[in-house]
Amino acid sequence: MTTQAAEQLDRRARDALAELLLAMADDEFVLGFWDSEWTGIAPVLEEDVAFASLAQDEIGHAQALYRLLTELQGGDPDQVAFGRRPEEYRHARLLDHPRTDWAFSVARRFLYDTADAARLDALVASAFWPLAEVVAKMRREETYHLLHMHAWVERLAGGGEEPRSRLEAALERLWPDARCVLGGIDDAPLVAAGVLAEPLAAVEQRWLGGLAPVLEPLALPFPFRRAGDRWEPTTAPPGAGCRGPQRSDDFRWLWGEFTMVHRSDPEATW
Amino acid sequence: MQVYEVFRREREGGPMQHAGNLLAPDPELAAHYAREFYGRRQESVRLWIVPRAAIRDLADPDLLQPPFDRSFKKPAGYSTEIKRKLAEARARAGGGGGEAADAEDEDPVVAAGRKGVEQP
Numbered sequence: 001m002t003t004q005a006a007e008q009l010d011r012r013a014r015d016a017l018a019e020l021l022l023a024m025a026d027d028e029f030v031l032g033f034w035d036s037e038w039t040g041i042a043p044v045l046e047e048d049v050a051f052a053s054l055a056q057d058e059i060g061h062a063q064a065l066y067r068l069l070t071e072l073q074g075g076d077p078d079q080v081a082f083g084r085r086p087e088e089y090r091h092a093r094l095l096d097h098p099r100t101d102w103a104f105s106v107a108r109r110f111l112y113d114t115a116d117a118a119r120l121d122a123l124v125a126s127a128f129w130p131l132a133e134v135v136a137k138m139r140r141e142e143t144y145h146l147l148h149m150h151a152w153v154e155r156l157a158g159g160g161e162e163p164r165s166r167l168e169a170a171l172e173r174l175w176p177d178a179r180c181v182l183g184g185i186d187d188a189p190l191v192a193a194g195v196l197a198e199p200l201a202a203v204e205q206r207w208l209g210g211l212a213p214v215l216e217p218l219a220l221p222f223p224f225r226r227a228g229d230r231w232e233p234t235t236a237p238p239g240a241g242c243r244g245p246q247r248s249d250d251f252r253w254l255w256g257e258f259t260m261v262h263r264s265d266p267e268a269t270w
Numbered sequence: 271m272q273v274y275e276v277f278r279r280e281r282e283g284g285p286m287q288h289a290g291n292l293l294a295p296d297p298e299l300a301a302h303y304a305r306e307f308y309g310r311r312q313e314s315v316r317l318w319i320v321p322r323a324a325i326r327d328l329a330d331p332d333l334l335q336p337p338f339d340r341s342f343k344k345p346a347g348y349s350t351e352i353k354r355k356l357a358e359a360r361a362r363a364g365g366g367g368g369e370a371a372d373a374e375d376e377d378p379v380v381a382a383g384r385k386g387v388e389q390p
Binding site (some may be wrong): 044151 | 271292293294295298299302303305306307310
């Protein structure tokens with residue numbers, strides 16, 4: 001069925017689609033692994049279970065997307081997930097940062113989940129319908145992720161001096177790289193082919209339009225100002241290398257962790 | 271942090287049953303955690319999340335386990351009476367009194383029904 005859907009796309013759209021699927025899958029995969037680092041050490045037992053469950057959901061989304069990608073261009077999903085060098089991963093630079101402290105992980109996931117939700121909105125009616133089907137399922141799980149992250153951002157913002165200052169510092173640090181989630185993709189052929197409903201720049205505007213009424217009342221960092229009907233950044237653009245190939249030492253460490261078993265015996269089955 | 275008791279319904283039409291409890295700082299996070307603990311494997315169609323403080327606990331034996339014989343308040347009291355009346359009715363109808371004696375330990379309604387089948 002994936003082959004049939006792909007046959008309607010020209011060469012350029014198909015290449016861009018493969019690029020998009022790999023970028024999205026790597027985003028979910030790497031975030032899932034970073035957040036699973038909280039297992040056993042989250043602030044309270046209940047949150048430990050909740051955050052690990054969110055992380056597991058992301059790995060599940062990554063699995064579905066890697067599968068779509070290999071149906072499109074051949075190959076083995078496990079090999080794509082675990083068999084590449086660190087510089088071959090295409091996740092956004094937002095996910096190059098380590099887990100750091102709790103406020104940092106909350107801020108990162110909040111920025112990622114909200115940007116991802118805006119991206120999924122633009123894919124739910126995709127002309128590449130196997131992706132539309134996967135996206136419809138992902139969105140249902142993301143409903144809970146969004147609720148949970150909004151709850152945490154509100155609590156840290158109003159939870160006293162230390163939680164608030166840690167959250168502010170994390171957002172300041174993460175904002176430039178957060179914009180990479182909706183960047184680093186050749187989106188024009190995807191829009192032309194109806195795979196993506198609108199350019200990523202428009203998706204970013206929707207994302208910011210949704211975040212302003214959340215972050216501004218809480219007086220949290222939001223480095224954009226209104227210019228007519230658009231949000232304009234008040235800081236420098238994220239620049240080149242939004243999705244590699246340069247990778248942080250932190251990501252290289254994480255890569256060493258999550259590929260350890262695969263590298264010990266790439267042919268193993270279980 | 272507060273303790274919340276969680277009740278879950280396994281399938282539509284089923285009863286709400288106590289699932290367990292959890293700690294949460296407020297009702298919203300309590301709902302999130304309840305979902306994680308008792309709903310994330312699609313094992314529930316509905317959850318009730320109740321602060322333990324809202325529960326009126328009653329375990330006084332003077333109220334729940336009174337010392338005198340109160341067996342007449344139990345539904346079995348009615349059951350015995352029905353059994354006696356059925357036996358009388360059978361006797362009046364000329365049915366075998368012996369069978370009624372055999373069926374003494376059975377539910378009288380079931381026994382009467384079976385008797386009807388055996389003697390068309």
